[in-house]
Amino acid sequence: MLDPYEIRKDFPILKRKVNGYTLIYFDNAATSQKPRQVIEAIRDFYENHNANVHRAVHTLSQEASELYEEAHEEVAKFINANGMEETVFVRGTTEAINLVAYSWGLRNLGKDDEVIVSLMEHHSNIVPWEIISKINGFRIKYIEVNDDGTLSYESFEKLVSEKTKMVCVSHVSNVTGIVNDVKRITRIAHEYSALTLVDGAQSVPHLPVNVKDLDSDFVAFSGHKMLGPTGIGVLYGKREILEKMEPFHGGGEMIREVSYDPEKKHCSIAWNVLPWKFEAGTPNVCGAVGLMEAVRYLKRVGMDNVKEHEEILTKYALRQMEGCCPKIMIYGTKDTSAKCGIIPFGVEGLSSHDIALFLDNYGIMVRSGFHCAQPLHEILKLNSSARVSFYIYNTREEIDRFAEVLKEIEQL
């Protein structure tokens, strides 16, 4: 079991005040705060090791390259991938999904094919597929969502067919925190020889994720939601699939050779090995170093402990929220064994932004709006929602304070 009070000592930002109140940060599904170990690793990189990677023979470049590769290895171990060849560093989950849509989708999907996407997806797992379908003409079919926000597996089983080439689903909903059985979806998809892409943005930071166990072909996630810096994320892909794919971006780093043939007057190009084939240009080395430190931090805490802590907090928060004000409406399932530490809610007669501004006034940060998941809000018949989301440094006392302030909202 983790000790959030000890953990909090590592997070300098949690000491600050907002509007005269001690900060309570409940917007972890949007981004997490950073421990001093990550901040220090970034500072140390720029102060002592900064250089471009894989480009030079000098000492600094060697050090930077080693750190960058070590970061890939560390992430690969964290999700139990088969080495760094299967962990492509990108800007974040959005870029990871776009990489698959453009590199794989553009070349492998035709007008008779179908891609299945769930209706609970973040826009980043809907929009790239809609863009590519307008180019290639394939059909997108959407998995329905039940009234309690859970995924309709029945709907999925009705949609999947021999025409299905890709199934895209989030592991954990960023709106409701509901955990989807992606292993089951992958198993069924594979029976039809379809690939699966799992949006792991809300699962990898909060649950033990073992990509071999899930058996998904791609898993995308972001560093900044798991204590790391912004601008760095990961696309896990099965090696044999990544090997067959063409690069996403062209440029330096992703090529082994660019050779000009004066007779034919053109350049012949050979791609670099994995994962560099997908990492064109100077990469975010510092971001990778920060992410490596974040992963080490989470490993020390233990992902089972992270999951357990969030489940305890979620259970506690649901009870406190329900008891504090009759006008509060909690959306989606309240079964904490089926969800991560995310609670979407509303207050009768108030917009979600009213709620967020009210709480902000007391130093409590929550998200409001569609959370980049408008289709899910439309299905659940919500104009928008306020959302609290927890992480390893949140405490029961913070939830007590939140509930106390929420009680006041009745006066609005």
Place this chain on the structure above:
Amino acid sequence: MVNVNDYVARTEGTCGKEKDVIVIFKYDKKDEVIEKILQKAKIKQSIARMIFELTFKNYSFRLYQSGKAIFRDLKDKEELNGILSELLS
């Protein structure tokens, strides 16, 4: 005529079906802004003098001690600037 930009740091159109606009006043001007607005607008309700439910002409909005305000159902930015200009003059 008051220049609204002297007082406003940012305006945020919100996402969601509700068409709310959040106005974030410049931090160093927030106390002046709150004072001016409270002189012009009618207070419908105040919670601990930290959150004010206000009306001004046909508009209703909330003003927070943190220096933020939320306006509802506005047509466009011009309409918002018009109200702010009157409130802050």
